[in-house]
Amino acid sequence: MHILGTIIIGFIVGVIAKLLMPGRDPGGFVITTLLGIAGAFIAKYIGQALGWYREGQNAGFIASVIGAIILLAIYHLVRRGVRHDNVHGDSPKIR
Template sequence: MGIIGWIILGLIAGAIAKAILPGRQGGGWIITLVLGVVGALLGGFLASAIFGVAMGGFFDIRTWVIAILGSIVVLLIYGLVTRGSRSRA
């Protein structure tokens, strides 16, 4: 799958991760979608490097699960990092 496919997958995975996560992470939808792309790329890299999971095509369920889980992890980390900055403002 090419980089354009990963970007599209990441945008969709970021939106799904935002819908799954409870509470407010802040940053709005644009930040969420960018973090979704980062999460999809990170999830794909970690799945292939650590677990040896071969990435499928765009419509493969493994690819979607890994991208969504990666997006959730990145959104959680972003929420933890920005939580302190919102309370000081």
């Protein structure tokens, strides 16, 4: 039951992060859930490094949302750096 709770909370965190972060974001249900779970891990390890959480202690809900927003910001920065010459998915024209 613990893993099911993690997935549900991860999905909720991912949805909130996507709503708070402007711009186009990847994915559906699975990507949103993974984003929330990864955000919680980022918040946990940053919080431990800063002394907010002890070893074995999980990050809070708001910290998890902030971690997911950090991931979305990194995604936007990486995506902005990649140029797509073929935006519409057309096949290249042979001359």
